[in-house]
Amino acid sequence: METDWTIHQLCSLLAERGGSDLHLVGGSPPRIRVDGRLHAIPAPIVTAADCRRFLTAILTESQQRTLDSQAQVDCSISVPEVGRFRCHVYIQRGSVALAIRAIPREIPTIEALGLPPVVRQFVRKPQGLILVTGPAGSGKSTTLAALLDAMNRERAGHIVTIEDPIEFQHTHKQAMVTQREIGSDIPDIDALAKGLLRMDPDIVCLGELRDAQAIQTAMTIAETGHLTLATMHTNTAIQTLHRVILAYPPHQQAHARTQVALALEGILCQRLVPRMSGKGRVLALEILVPTPAVRNLVREDKLHQIYSMMQTGQAKHGMQTMNQALADLVKQRIVAAQHAFAASSHPDELAELLRRSGTYDTYRANLARFKTR
Structure with missing residues (x-):
């Protein structure tokens, strides 16, 4: 049974919750990614028929032909008073699915992103x-x-x-x-x-x-x-x-x-x-x-x-290097050491950078205390 969702309502929900991505797959409730983590929305399950219905609102005839021939297509969605979204439509298990990315309404400046001089x-x-x-x-x-x-x-x-x-x-x-x-x-x-x-x-x-x-x-x-x-x-x-x-x-x-x-x-x-x-x-x-x-x-x-x-x-x-950037964020107490290690391709080198600054020993001590609780 189809739900009453419209694609514009779902995109608006993504924006309201401050999410970066929205996933719509038949048989699953809508899922939103917030700060890198995917969460299911407590809402009715999206059906395969819903996903097909969403396409009529977002795909041109040319894009629909591309989906039919290549089993995937990219498009954009504009929701008045809400913003713009990038949408990847693809086929899984013979049914349509959508992955939607929120695009910030305002283009941030280099300084706002924290990019160095x-x-x-x-x-x-x-x-x-x-x-x-x-x-x-x-x-x-x-x-x-x-x-x-x-x-x-x-x-x-x-x-x-x-x-x-x-x-x-x-x-x-x-x-x-x-x-x-x-x-x-x-x-x-x-x-x-x-x-x-x-x-x-x-x-x-x-x-x-x-x-x-x-x-x-x-x-x-x-x-x-x-x-x-x-x-x-x-x-x-x-x-x-x-x-x-x-x-x-x-x-x-x-x-x-x-x-x-x-x-x-x-x-x-x-x-x-x-x-x-x-x-x-x-x-x-x-x-x-x-x-x-x-x-x-x-x-x-x-x-x-x-x-x-x-x-x-x-x-x-x-x-x-990425490790130097991560080490600076840890030393400034902007990022926790465990998250820095998860983002590093060379964690041993990162550990050495933190050890030189005295940060790594503090991290290990805190980790040991946590494990003994």
């Missing part, structure tokens, strides 16, 4: 490639929107975004902004490359680089004298470099390393970590700034040596 340098770059990376749900789209908004406020020029779907809507400020949506404004990213240069862009935002072709397209745009921004699902700056280079066939990778060494202007790799207060999450940021020494290591296929440069390049160049 070195990020301001990225905003002023005339050309090259800037990548914002991290796992799903780590705030990549929000950081990217903040960077674009800063460029929009401070630079005259033409900003072109290619999105699937359009998330944050940018208004014309100092710059002119053109936003194109894959599937409705342009068929795919391959078609983009053919007409993009004729649009006379200064800054190009490609959204998520999901495959080798998208990565190569981003590199080509950056090499032709445009500032190019994109996101990737990678966990570290070094992993990001590997992913970009491996997007090329083996016989082209030596040339690709040279391309990356010349075009790269910065990598921001981020995590959202629960606050010690229990209210919300805070951004932890790994930063790679391509100094001449870093560019040489990329060119010479010595990516493994870049990490040590990041460890020692904080004061002079603004670089930092």
